[in-house]
Amino acid sequence: MSVRASAVVVAAGTGSRLAAALGPGAARKGVVVVHGRPLAAWSVEALARTPGVGEVVVVLHADDLRRVETDPADPLGTALRAAGATRFVAGGARRQDSTLEGVRATAPAADVVLVHDAARPLLASEDARRALEKAREVGAALLAVPAKDTVKRVGPDGLVRETPPRRECWLAQTPQCARRALLLEALEAAVREGVEVTDEASAVERLGHPVAVVEGSYENLKLTTAEDLPVVQRLLAKRAGLLPEGDRGPPVRTGLGTDVHRLVPGRRLLLGGVEIPYDRGLLGHSDGDALLHAITDALLGAAGLGDIGEMYSDRDARWKDSDSLKLLEGALARVREAGFEPRQVDATVRAEAPRLSPHKARIRASLAAALGIAESCVNVKAKTNEGLDAIGRGEAIAADAVVVLTRRD
Numbered sequence: 138m139s140v141r142a143s144a145v146v147v148a149a150g151t152g153s154r155l156a157a158a159l160g161p162g163a164a165r166k167g168v169v170v171v172h173g174r175p176l177a178a179w180s181v182e183a184l185a186r187t188p189g190v191g192e193v194v195v196v197l198h199a200d201d202l203r204r205v206e207t208d209p210a211d212p213l214g215t216a217l218r219a220a221g222a223t224r225f226v227a228g229g230a231r232r233q234d235s236t237l238e239g240v241r242a243t244a245p246a247a248d249v250v251l252v253h254d255a256a257r258p259l260l261a262s263e264d265a266r267r268a269l270e271k272a273r274e275v276g277a278a279l280l281a282v283p284a285k286d287t288v289k290r291v292g293p294d295g296l297v298r299e300t301p302p303r304r305e306c307w308l309a310q311t312p313q314c315a316r317r318a319l320l321l322e323a324l325e326a327a328v329r330e331g332v333e334v335t336d337e338a339s340a341v342e343r344l345g346h347p348v349a350v351v352e353g354s355y356e357n358l359k360l361t362t363a364e365d366l367p368v369v370q371r372l373l374a375k376r377a378g379l380l381p382e383g384d385r386g387p388p389v390r391t392g393l394g395t396d397v398h399r400l401v402p403g404r405r406l407l408l409g410g411v412e413i414p415y416d417r418g419l420l421g422h423s424d425g426d427a428l429l430h431a432i433t434d435a436l437l438g439a440a441g442l443g444d445i446g447e448m449y450s451d452r453d454a455r456w457k458d459s460d461s462l463k464l465l466e467g468a469l470a471r472v473r474e475a476g477f478e479p480r481q482v483d484a485t486v487r488a489e490a491p492r493l494s495p496h497k498a499r500i501r502a503s504l505a506a507a508l509g510i511a512e513s514c515v516n517v518k519a520k521t522n523e524g525l526d527a528i529g530r531g532e533a534i535a536a537d538a539v540v541v542l543t544r545r546d
């Protein structure tokens with residue numbers, strides 16, 4: 138069996154800045170629930186999926202650890218195990234104490250240990266993998282991003298002491314990785330010598346050992362204050378597929394359309410742009426094609442563009458006796474302008490008479506041509522109304538349609 142790495146997710150901190158904003162009774166930061174999962178579970182999952190990582194140890198606050206260990210159904214433990222956590226340990230007073238407990242709990246056979254902060258739930262497995270590979274090569278490595286802002290070194294008097302060149306400034310993230318023995322030595326030395334370190338890399342640096350920087354992603358944000366929470370929530374939702382990207386809505390849209398017209402003598406009967414021999418036709422400001430009107434409404438509805446009445450007022454003389462295929466064409470142009478393409482239509486015509494089955498194939502072909510889609514994606518059904526109401530008495534014909542659009546990208 139090849140040597141595997143171990144991951145440690147530190148979730149023991151109280152997250153006092155976030156807790157103060159969330160109010161009394163708020164969960165500790167690492168276990169605060171975001172989109173139904175404790176914050177730590179998001180990065181536990183990313184690490185469990187990272188190639189070469191064989192276990193994920195989670196460091197919890199002693200109170201949280203008690204819950205997880207005493208109640209097998211505890212939601213925190215359940216969520217973390219489901220995400221891939223293999224072991225839980227209690228943290229210490231400071232971050233470096235918690236980290237040390239976590240590293241000690243990893244398998245002694247692990248070659249490299251990746252230490253990750255639960256407050257960074259947006260870690261990508263690919264970035265963790267690159268940091269791990271670099272640590273195997275150099276001995277220690279961390280994810281970091283180039284500073285976008287100029288960094289100032291400031292004294293306790295509030296005066297700038299120094300401005301390091303920006304190109305030399307990187308912002309440290311996690312995971313921070315090192316060979317297991319090296320990391321243990323570095324963390325134990327810091328504790329023994331009473332030195333406070335804010336990250337694992339600096340403990341390794343103190344020993345004079347090289348530490349490599351691996352360029353990570355700006356999206357690997359750290360949740361620190363309440364202002365960060367909506368940003369982190371939104372990015373996690375996007376990652377989990379809970380939200381469409383941006384505000385453009387889902388890429389597949391459905392629209393519903395219905396219409397009814399009175400049957401009167403002296404008019405042509407048109408359905409789906411096809412003329413059907415009958416002694417009466419549909420009355421309307423336009424040619425009265427109820428099926429095309431239902432489909433036009435469904436198209437506009439799916440794209441969120443209102444309805445046929447708003448687009449073609451029946452008080453407007455321009456649309457008097459107009460060809461409903463032209464009305465559909467106009468609506469389709471707007472739908473396409475909005476970035477959508479029709480993919481499928483299913484329609485039902487409700488008519489007591491005439492019998493529509495001999496005409497269904499022609500109607501289907503006509504609709505497929507009008508919408509620019511294959512006939513296999515058009516379905517037309519015909520039903521009677523069993524003699525009930527005006528449609529059942531043969532005084533009117535109604536149509537219902539459902540249209541599916543997809544967004545062109």
Ligand code: MG
Nearest residue numbers: 396397427430
């Ligand atoms: Mg109509």
